[in-house]
Amino acid sequence: MIELKYISHSLGGKQVLNDVNLTLKEGGVMGLVGINGAGKSTLLRLISGVYVPDAGEALCDGVSLTDAEARKRLFFLPDDPYYTGSTTGKSLCRLYRVFYPNMDMEIFQKYLNEFGLDGKKPIRTFSKGMRRQLYVALALSVRPKYLLLDEAFDGLDPLARLGFKRAINRAVEEDGTGVLISSHSLRELEDFCDCYALIDNKTVADSGDISEHVNRFCKFQLAFLEEFDESVFDGLPTVSIEKSGRFVRIVLQGKSEEMKEKLEALRPVIVEEMPMDFEEMFIHEVGERGYLK
DSSP states (O other): OEEEEEEEEEETTEEEEEEEEEEEOTTOEEEEEOSTTSSHHHHHHHHHTSSOOSEEEEEETTEETTSHHHHTTEEEEOSSOOOOTTOBHHHHHHHHHHHOTTOOHHHHHHHHHHHTOOTTSBGGGSOHHHHHHHHHHHHHHHOOSEEEEESTTTTOOHHHHHHHHHHHHHHHHHHOOEEEEEOSOHHHHHTTOSEEEEEETTEEEEEEEHHHHHTTEEEEEEEOSSOOOGGGGTTSOEEEEEEETTEEEEEEESOHHHHHHHHHTTOOSEEEEEOOOHHHHHHHHHHHTTOOO
């Protein structure tokens, strides 16, 4: 597994991360979330060895990631990988084989075919989504033990996203790959990841199982016979309230069964539970932290 222990790092004299502790296990998919500028990309670069932390240590299966052999167990796909005007999929593959001599060319070609990509064409002629698919094919052909993906869904259309997720799931199930994926598409992460880590205030502010975390919240829609004041909800663990006339939509922290009983005690005409998702939970949490004004 990958272990980050009290990692701190600054860029341009400004501290970006401080005392970060994080564990990524094999055979699982972790979503890395946070607002813009929280330090997600910096953290991925620290794990991959692009940056060297100012303090703390990063380990891969117990070996420091300053070790070149340890880094060969990783593959990092940044948001916008570098390539020259003449680079093709095939030439890119030859380049990466220098660093990953055990790259499986059959897997690379398999995914090129699956994604409908021509490995002989210059990458500059590809759309952003096509470039993303090419690099995913490259990453999977390396068969890394740990795969780091920065803004993985950016530029992908719905069909390409589906193919991407299937390919990553295959690597997790067949090779036991551990995946750490940063994305602003939280709805994609919810049905794709086992767990999450929230970067906030320069550190990992929260982490855990996504479904368990979402289940800490519940949402209801209520209707009353007459106009009412929001003070009727005083004393409840309210996260947010949206009122419109005799109707209200309320998010509470707690078990849905218990919250429903408390709401029914207020004698509304309708009490309807609504689905709560990871993106909505994230919005409420960053709102509580003062980012949404």
